[in-house]
Structure formats: structure tokens, C-alpha cells
Amino acid sequence: MAHGVNGRRLPLQQTLHGYSEGHRLLASSIDLPPRDAKTLLMMSDASGPAATIGAEGYLTGYPLPESGHYALARTWPAPELPRPGCVWTHTILIDFSDIPSVRGAGGILKLFRRPQGDERSYGTGIEYVSMAEDDDRTGMSDDFARRILSAVYGDPTRPIVSVAADVRARETLALAIWDQQWPRLRRAFRFCTLSFADRSSLNATFDLQFLPANGRLRPGQFKSAIDADRRKFDTTEWLEDAVVDLKEGPEGSLRRFLRAAGSDVGGRESFEPLATLHALSLHFDLDPSAVERAISLLERTMSIDQGHAARSSIVRVAANAADSLGTEGLQFVVRNFGLIDPAESDAAAERVGWALWRVDPKALFDIRSDPARGVIAERAIVTMPPASLLEGITSTPTHLVELLGARPDLAREPGLWLLEGATKPDVFQIIEKSPGLFDGVIDAMIRSGRPLYREARATFGSDLVLRRLLARFGDPTIEDGIRSSWLSAAASDVDAVARILVEDWVDDVETLEAIAHVVAPDAVPNAYGDDPWLLAIRRLSTPLRNAYLASFLLVRALGRRTMNSVELVQATFDVVYDAAEQRTLPEDAWRILDRRLDRSYWWYDWDKCVRIRHTVVKMYLDRGIDALAFVAITARDDIFFELIAALSEKFGSQRYLKAIRNRMSDAGMGGERLRIVKHAIQW
Known part of the structure; x- marks a missing residue:
């Protein structure tokens, strides 16, 4: 492939050093x-006294921090020069800012050239097209690479020396190691492929030096150096990963990871942790525990002011795997949450917050006010299912009001009302600010099974509580005993009952019967206008057939609270009488009737029908009710006959009977009923 198709053109500087009345700079494209x-002068000279350098020379790499360049140099012997031990050194200078663009450092080797009487040509810059395919890794054995990598990164504070391998393999490995490193480490890495003496200085230790293979020097001559050839090491996953990556070259996954994660870490000591992180990352999808191990490694090997890029990559992965993390892993994500990309922040916060709530709900409240991490708490609280929130808050009940302030909808959950502190004034103050929740909150308080009707009435008023009770009358999730106790408490406000009865939505017998079971027949006031109970039964879509409700209303009609006794009798008498006659009258209906019906030694108390007839007749007679209304008490002629008979037995009834006769005649009513009335009149 031609240069420039997929590479980047890099401007490079160069120098040439050699002999001219001493070793000195002969040409340079840069000051x-x-x-x-x-x-540069020192490093360009021979790498030790009495150095025996092969014709192919050796490579040296080191930084020039003041000018911001990295020097790659090749040194050749110069036997043609008059003084023994002279060398030529061609140095290529790469600007620190261009180091990330150097892909396949082996291609730079092609730029080195031994001077051929053209020394002045080294005084101008050169251009290099960085190409991945220029990298040459032939001749590099796995065992050799494994041993050197293990030493360089396994003992990161010590210089490393080795006598192994030929010149070609040394250069290939040294450049491959340098190329594998992330830019910041590249800028600081020092190596030499043939050192006849330790090239380190007081403030510039050489990381890797290869010694002559002829045995003239002993590694022990290098102060504090580690002899890689004798060093014992274990084959680890990170090491194998690094060896594989060396063979993969510029497209290796490890070096891509290192360049991303190592942007803010420095020396060799960071390579093993980062390479281990990469090795662990290969297992993240299948082994969630690998994420926890990666977190533990980061925390153990890198200070909080380092490794932001590495932390960022692990935080992102950890946030995605939050459900499988333990407390330590979640705390790591929370501490470093600011490193997550803002575009991913909401989704990550939700996952992390849910997981944190699972293991430590209090911790979620602890970070809620933190500007950088508060989003975790806010997103979790807003999105978490009510059941999960209620389960977690049991471990930190002091935060219930705070939780409810953020999620007032929780008040619609029966479980909330079972919690400690659920009935504190602060709770109801929050609820009062959300009128749209009132119905659901009342439902939840009822379904909780707790006797909270006093609190409900105080907060929402009797009318609303009563409406919700009646609206959920047939709800199977509410036990009958709970419903009855709530209804009894709510119905103790008889004015509220009266208001409910006149509302249009109360239009079914079941609801009216439910109310009738919890209030006394005379309880609901009727100081003016039509009786609320009468208005309610008029809205029924079908005639009243409910024996209990009819009995209740008949008792009310026989009392003195209603202004519509006649209408109530007309609506209920036949229903009650038929049930009594057929012995289908419910026991609870009879109990309320029994307390109001007349008793007499003239007839048997056990005969319900007799007592009903005589009590109703007495009411009409005693109250002087319009005589024509008497005719409308029952639709049955046979019962009308019994009513007239009962009336005729009453003291002073003759006058009333005559009034009935006259009113019927005036209304044009004849037939059997008029005959019955006339027959009962004594002339």
C-alpha cells in the first residue's frame, strides 16, 4: 500500500553526530x-569504553524533556575515521505531541542512514508517514518477549538488563515494547540495544539495556539492575495478553486500551495494573466478578489523582453491571461517577442507584445533596418501582419523609401506611400538596388494614373519604371487616352522608345498602327539602327490591327525622311486607324494624305482618296524613283490605275512614277498594 493512503504525515527533526577533532554535533535540523x-551529545557517543560494535550498529531511545522531543538513534562504528572507537550516530527527533500518531515504530528504522560524505543533508527536517504495515515483528520469539516484559513491568522501579538474543531480535523487541506503550510512558522510556556500560545517569535511569552477548560484561556491573535472564517469573494473564499484543502490532487490543486508559498515568509501574485491567475486561460480559476484581485492582494500585481515564472506562463498565456488584464495587462507581460521559449519565445513574438501594438505602440519601453524585439518588428514586422503594426504606425509616417528598405517589401504596412514622404530620403535609393523589391515598390507607380513618378524615374530609369507601365497595382486595370499620367511622359525620346521598353518582342499591348498614335510620338530617334518602332511591334505575334497604327506609319513614314519610312508605311498604309474609326478611332488617314497630296484647308480637300493618296505619292516623295517600300505601288489594281492617280497630278511626272515602270519591276512584272503605265505616 502506498504511503499516505491510511497514514499520517509527521514532521521529524534529525541530527548527526560523529568525529571531527573529537566527538561532536556535525549537523542538526533543530536548535x-x-x-x-x-x-544528545553524550548519548550519541559509543555506549561504553572499548565498545565492539557490529556493522549494523545499535539503537538507543530516550527523552529530551526541555525541547519536548523523543530521540530514537542508531549508532554505527566508524572505523574509517582516524581515531579508534569513533562512531556515527543518526538521531531522529519525534515531537512529544506526535508520539500518539506513530503507529508501527519499526517503520522509523528505514529512515536511519549512515553518512556517506553527505553530512550537511542531515541539517533539514524529514517527513515520515506513520503506517501500521511498516511494523516488522519478525524474529521475536514469545519466550524472549515474555521474559523481558515480565522484568520490565514486574520490577518497574529497577533498570533491566539482558544478554539474550541477537541484534535483530533485540531491536525488534525493544521497538515493539516502546510502540506498545501509551504516549506518556513512551515519552519517558529509555532503552539501548547494546550497552557496554550503564548508560543511566543520576536523574535518568535507563529502563532496558541489552548487554554484549560475548560475556565481556557481567550484569552485576550495572548498579541495582535486574538481570532478566536470571529472574524468575510466573506466567500471568496480563503477561500473555501483552505478548499476544506485541505480535498483533499497531492494531492490538491491549495497546488500544492502554492508550485510552493510560492517558494520565506515568511510569512502568502502571503497565501491569492497566494490562491486568485489560485482561479482566475481556471477561466482563461473562464473569461479573471480573468487574469487582478490576475495581479492587484500581483502588489498590492507583492513587485517586491518577488513572482517571482507566477509572472512567471501568466506571462505565461497572455502572452497566451494577446489579451484580457488591458494596465495594458500588461505592467505587459512586465515588467516580463524575467520570461517566454526561450522555450516559441518566441511564447509568438509574442502574447504579437501584443497585445501591438494594444493598444500602441510607447511602442513597447520603449522596443526594452532592452536586456530582446526587443524580444517582434522584434518578433512582424517580424511576424505582414503589415496592422496591418501600422495601428499602424499612432499613432507614428516618428518611421516609424525604423519600415521600421526592415520590409522593408512594402514598398510594398500602405498604407505606404500614411503615414506622407513616402517620407523622410531615407525611400528611406532603400529601396535602398533591390533590391529584387524594383518592389513591385514601384507597391505600383503607387497604393497608390499619384503622387510619381519623387521620384520613382530618386530612381529606369526611365527604372524600366516604366517596372513596363507597366507590371501592365491591373491591375484593378490601376485607369486609376493614371496609365496615372505615365506613362506620366515616358515616359518623351524618352531614357528609346527607351530601353523599344527594350526589348523582350514588345510583345503585348496593351502595345505599352499605350506607344503611352503618348509620341509624334517623341519623341523616332532613331539615328542609326532600329527604336525602328519598332522592337517592329515586335515582335507582329499577324499582327498589332490597329488603334490608326497604326496611331501613320504612323505619326512617315511621320516625320523625324525615320530611317525606309518605313517599318513603309508598316506596318501601310492599317490599318489606312481602318479605315478612314470605319469611324472607333478613334478620338484620327485622332487628331494626322490631325496635320501631308497635306492640300490643291484642295481637301476637311474632306476627311481623300484623305489627307492620298496625304501625303504619297508626302513623297515618296519628299524623293526620292526607287520606288519599293512605290508598297508595300498597299496590295489593288484599293488603289494602288488611290495612283498612287495622285502621278500623283504632280509636277515632271513623273520621279518617270517611275522609278516605270522600277523597277517593272526589278523585273518581271506585271499585273494590272504595267498597272496602265504605264497608269499614260504621253508620
Whole structure:
């Protein structure tokens, strides 16, 4: 492939050092600061006294920090020069800012050239097209790479030396190691492929030096160095990962990870942790515990002010796997949550918050006010299912009011009303600010099974509580005993009952019967206008057939509270009488009737029908009710006959009977009923 198709053109600087009345700079395309110039001069000389250098020379790599360049140099022997031990050194200078763009450092080797009487040509810059395919890794054995990598990164504070391998393998491995590193480590890494003496200085230790293979030097001559050839090491996953990546070259997954995660970490000591993180990352999808191990490794090996990029990548993964993390892993994510991309923040906060709530609900409240991490608490509280929130809050009940302030809809959950502190004034103050929740809250309080009607009435008023009770009358989730106790308490406000009865939505017998079971027949006031109970039964879509309700209303009609006694008798008498006659009258209906019906030694108390007839007749007679209304008490002629008979037995009834006769005649009513009335009149 031609240069420039997929590479980046990099401007490089160069220098040439050699002999001219001493070893010195012969040409340079750049002016360097004095300190860097001195370093360059020293490093360009032979790598030790009495050095025996092969024709192919050796490579040296080191930084020039003042000018911001990395020096890659090749040194050749110069036997043609008059002084023994002279060398030529061609140094290529890469700007620190261009180091990330150097892909396949092996291609730079092609730029080195031994001077051929053209020294002046080294005084201009050169251009290099960085190409991945320029990288050459032939001749590099796995065992050799494994041993050197283990030493370089396994003992990161010590210089490493080795006598292994030929010149070609040394250069290939040294450049491959340098190319594998992330830019920041590249800028600091020092190596030499043939050192006849330790090239380190007081403030610039060489990381990796290869010694002559002829045995003239012993590794022990290098102060504090580790002999890689004798060092014992274990084959670890990170090490194998690194060896594989060396063979993969510029497209290796490890080096891509290192360049992303190592942007803010420095020396060799960071390589093993980062490489281990990468090795662990290969298992994240199948082994959730790998995420926890990665977190533990980061916390153990990198200070809080380092490894932000690495933390960022692990935080993102950990946030995605939050459900499987333990307390330590979740705390790591929370501490470093600010490293997550804002575009992913809401989704990550939701997952992490849910998981944190599962293991430590209090911790969620602890971070809620934190500007950087509060989003975790807010997203979790807003999105978490009510059941999960209620389960978690039991472990930190002091935060119930705070939770409810953020999620007032929880008040619609019966479980909330079983919690400690659920009936505190602060709770109801929050609920009062959300009128749209009132119906659901009342339902939840009822379904909780707790006797909270006093609190409900105080907060929502009797009318609303009573409406919700009646609206949920047939709800199977509410036990009958609970419903009855609530209804009794709510109905103790008889004015509220009266208001409910006149509302249009109360239009079924079941609801009216439910109310009738919890209030006394005379309880509901009727100081003016039509009786609320009468208005309610008029709205029924079918005639009243409910024996209990009819009995209740008949008792009310016989009392003095209603202004519509006649209408109530007309609506209920036949229903009650038929049930009594057929012995189908419910026991609870008879109990309320029995307390109001007349008793007499003239007839048997056990005969319900007799007592009903005589009590109703007495009411009409005693109250002087319109005589024509008497005719409308029952639709049955046979019962009308019994009513007239009962009336005729009453003291002073003759006058009333005559009034009935006259009113019937005036109304044009004849037939059997008129005959019965006339027959009962004594002339």
C-alpha cells in the first residue's frame, strides 16, 4: 500500500553526530536547549569504553524533556575515521505531541542512514508517514518477549538488563515494547540495544539495556539492575495478553486500551495494573466478578489523582453491571461517577442507584445533596418501582419523609401506611400538596388494614373519604371487616352522608345498602327539602327490591327525622311486607324494624305482618296524613283490605275512614277498594 493512503504525515527533526577533532554535533535540523544538546551529545557517543560494535550498529531511545522531543538513534562504528572507537550516530527527533500518531515504530528504522560524505543533508527536517504495515515483528520469539516484559513491568522501579538474543531480535523487541506503550510512558522510556556500560545517569535511569552477548560484561556491573535472564517469573494473564499484543502490532487490543486508559498515568509501574485491567475486561460480559476484581485492582494500585481515564472506562463498565456488584464495587462507581460521559449519565445513574438501594438505602440519601453524585439518588428514586422503594426504606425509616417528598405517589401504596412514622404530620403535609393523589391515598390507607380513618378524615374530609369507601365497595382486595370499620367511622359525620346521598353518582342499591348498614335510620338530617334518602332511591334505575334497604327506609319513614314519610312508605311498604309474609326478611332488617314497630296484647308480637300493618296505619292516623295517600300505601288489594281492617280497630278511626272515602270519591276512584272503605265505616 502506498504511503499516505491510511497514514499520517509527521514532521521529524534529525541530527548527526560523529568525529571531527573529537566527538561532536556535525549537523542538526533543530536548535536544542543546552541541556538537551548535552544529553544528545553524550548519548550519541559509543555506549561504553572499548565498545565492539557490529556493522549494523545499535539503537538507543530516550527523552529530551526541555525541547519536548523523543530521540530514537542508531549508532554505527566508524572505523574509517582516524581515531579508534569513533562512531556515527543518526538521531531522529519525534515531537512529544506526535508520539500518539506513530503507529508501527519499526517503520522509523528505514529512515536511519549512515553518512556517506553527505553530512550537511542531515541539517533539514524529514517527513515520515506513520503506517501500521511498516511494523516488522519478525524474529521475536514469545519466550524472549515474555521474559523481558515480565522484568520490565514486574520490577518497574529497577533498570533491566539482558544478554539474550541477537541484534535483530533485540531491536525488534525493544521497538515493539516502546510502540506498545501509551504516549506518556513512551515519552519517558529509555532503552539501548547494546550497552557496554550503564548508560543511566543520576536523574535518568535507563529502563532496558541489552548487554554484549560475548560475556565481556557481567550484569552485576550495572548498579541495582535486574538481570532478566536470571529472574524468575510466573506466567500471568496480563503477561500473555501483552505478548499476544506485541505480535498483533499497531492494531492490538491491549495497546488500544492502554492508550485510552493510560492517558494520565506515568511510569512502568502502571503497565501491569492497566494490562491486568485489560485482561479482566475481556471477561466482563461473562464473569461479573471480573468487574469487582478490576475495581479492587484500581483502588489498590492507583492513587485517586491518577488513572482517571482507566477509572472512567471501568466506571462505565461497572455502572452497566451494577446489579451484580457488591458494596465495594458500588461505592467505587459512586465515588467516580463524575467520570461517566454526561450522555450516559441518566441511564447509568438509574442502574447504579437501584443497585445501591438494594444493598444500602441510607447511602442513597447520603449522596443526594452532592452536586456530582446526587443524580444517582434522584434518578433512582424517580424511576424505582414503589415496592422496591418501600422495601428499602424499612432499613432507614428516618428518611421516609424525604423519600415521600421526592415520590409522593408512594402514598398510594398500602405498604407505606404500614411503615414506622407513616402517620407523622410531615407525611400528611406532603400529601396535602398533591390533590391529584387524594383518592389513591385514601384507597391505600383503607387497604393497608390499619384503622387510619381519623387521620384520613382530618386530612381529606369526611365527604372524600366516604366517596372513596363507597366507590371501592365491591373491591375484593378490601376485607369486609376493614371496609365496615372505615365506613362506620366515616358515616359518623351524618352531614357528609346527607351530601353523599344527594350526589348523582350514588345510583345503585348496593351502595345505599352499605350506607344503611352503618348509620341509624334517623341519623341523616332532613331539615328542609326532600329527604336525602328519598332522592337517592329515586335515582335507582329499577324499582327498589332490597329488603334490608326497604326496611331501613320504612323505619326512617315511621320516625320523625324525615320530611317525606309518605313517599318513603309508598316506596318501601310492599317490599318489606312481602318479605315478612314470605319469611324472607333478613334478620338484620327485622332487628331494626322490631325496635320501631308497635306492640300490643291484642295481637301476637311474632306476627311481623300484623305489627307492620298496625304501625303504619297508626302513623297515618296519628299524623293526620292526607287520606288519599293512605290508598297508595300498597299496590295489593288484599293488603289494602288488611290495612283498612287495622285502621278500623283504632280509636277515632271513623273520621279518617270517611275522609278516605270522600277523597277517593272526589278523585273518581271506585271499585273494590272504595267498597272496602265504605264497608269499614260504621253508620
